[in-house]
Amino acid sequence: MSDHEDLLAPYLLGALEPEERARVEAHLDECSECQAELENLSAAVLALDLASAEAPPPDLRGRVMTQIKPAEVIQLPARRTRWRLGWVAAAVVAALASFAVLTGDPFEDLLLSGDLTTVEFTATEAYGAAPPRADLHFSPSSGLAAVEFEGLQAPEEGKTYELWLINEEGTSAAGIFTPDASGRARVLIQGRVNVGWQVAMTEEPSGGVEVATGEVLFIAGL
Amino acid sequence: MDPPTQVTNPASDLSGLLARVADGDHAAFGEIYDRLAPLVFGIVRRIVRSADHSEEVTQEVFVEMWRKAADYRPSRGSVATWASVIARARATDRVRSEQATRDRQQRVAPSWVDPPVDRVEETVGVQLEQAEVRNLLSRLSGVQREVIELAFFGNRTYREVADQLALPLGTVKTRMRDALIQLREGMSP
Numbered sequence: 001m002s003d004h005e006d007l008l009a010p011y012l013l014g015a016l017e018p019e020e021r022a023r024v025e026a027h028l029d030e031c032s033e034c035q036a037e038l039e040n041l042s043a044a045v046l047a048l049d050l051a052s053a054e055a056p057p058p059d060l061r062g063r064v065m066t067q068i069k070p071a072e073v074i075q076l077p078a079r080r081t082r083w084r085l086g087w088v089a090a091a092v093v094a095a096l097a098s099f100a101v102l103t104g105d106p107f108e109d110l111l112l113s114g115d116l117t118t119v120e121f122t123a124t125e126a127y128g129a130a131p132p133r134a135d136l137h138f139s140p141s142s143g144l145a146a147v148e149f150e151g152l153q154a155p156e157e158g159k160t161y162e163l164w165l166i167n168e169e170g171t172s173a174a175g176i177f178t179p180d181a182s183g184r185a186r187v188l189i190q191g192r193v194n195v196g197w198q199v200a201m202t203e204e205p206s207g208g209v210e211v212a213t214g215e216v217l218f219i220a221g222l
Numbered sequence: 223m224d225p226p227t228q229v230t231n232p233a234s235d236l237s238g239l240l241a242r243v244a245d246g247d248h249a250a251f252g253e254i255y256d257r258l259a260p261l262v263f264g265i266v267r268r269i270v271r272s273a274d275h276s277e278e279v280t281q282e283v284f285v286e287m288w289r290k291a292a293d294y295r296p297s298r299g300s301v302a303t304w305a306s307v308i309a310r311a312r313a314t315d316r317v318r319s320e321q322a323t324r325d326r327q328q329r330v331a332p333s334w335v336d337p338p339v340d341r342v343e344e345t346v347g348v349q350l351e352q353a354e355v356r357n358l359l360s361r362l363s364g365v366q367r368e369v370i371e372l373a374f375f376g377n378r379t380y381r382e383v384a385d386q387l388a389l390p391l392g393t394v395k396t397r398m399r400d401a402l403i404q405l406r407e408g409m410s411p
Contacts, residue, residue: 015383028299048405
């Protein structure tokens with residue numbers, strides 16, 4: 001009996017340390033002998049498990065489904081408009097003074113919009129401790145919006161951050177990004193946005209996905 | 223309602239559903255939840271015990287299944303086995319982190335912390351009231367039952383089982399395997 005085959009019973013019984021479990025799984029993918037042995041042994045463990053199967057409370061289903069589909073159902077946190085009286089006001093003044101201030105940088109252009117509104121892009125509990133400073137900038141007249149972070153932690157390896165636009169028709173992907181080494185990011189949201197919509201951010205596999213799979217890390221309403 | 227029978231024969235069906243889940247199909251995931259929730263909740267409940275915490279951990283397990291659906295490999299067993307491995311791992315994580323918290327509290331304030339209970343005895347005592355489990359375990363020899371009780375009901379790793387019984391690791395692994403084969407042979411085909 002190989003060393004790995006030896007670990008299949010403890011694997012099924014939940015009696016391995018996490019590293020051993022990962023090793024067994026990697027080995028199983030390559031060893032048909034062990035796959036057959038696993039199938040043979042798993043019936044007994046499944047029988048023991050089924051003997052103590054127990055229906056969870058009915059409302060747990062809703063909670064699980066909410067969590068995997070967070071963008072469409074999550075409650076919007078209390079909205080707090082936060083004008084940055086410093087440079088935003090200066091930018092507004094500049095925009096009013098000279099209507100066509102185009103810098104060539106869409107993000108800068110947005111900041112110079114006459115009707116720029118900035119709200120807090122609110123971190124959810126899923127982000128964890130010490131959320132960064134995050135703003136959602138929005139210009140209703142142009143439909144442009146962007147998010148800005150300072151101190152955003154890097155996504156896990158092999159992951160990216162992805163933005164989502166949420167309206168009555170559903171949720172659509174609105175661009176992927178990763179912050180720079182200092183945790184700074186300025187990201188223009190893809191697509192035009194409207195008042196009443198929400199913007200959310202999740203962590204997703206590199207390259208982004210069509211349908212959100214991660215938990216909502218930041219969210220705000222426009 | 224008889225949840226166990228719902229999960230005994232759905233292997234191929236479940237893997238088809240899981241493939242849809244990997245493509246982001248929420249409805250397919252809802253169906254997987256309906257089929258596997260009693261299995262997962264039962265496993266978690268047995269290990270974690272607290273009803274509230276069991277619900278939280280069950281939720282974690284399903285969210286992990288949603289996220290990792292694309293990583294599922296049939297080589298690692300049926301979808302039910304895959305779910306049960308995740309459930310045991312997350313439930314064990316929870317128990318160990320709580321144990322660590324209790325240990326810290328005990329170091330800080332030993333006087334007001336409840337004396338430790340023997341988890342194995344307590345858990346096995348509750349579980350063995352179930353005729354089905356008792357019936358299954360009755361097929362095992364004494365030494366086989368001992369390792370199953372410690373690992374499966376007592377939530378010990380095989381190394382801890384070996385320590386506790388003062389047996390070589392190889393002996394414990396072999397007894398676990400023999401026990402599962404013995405159980406399998408006693409089951410209807």
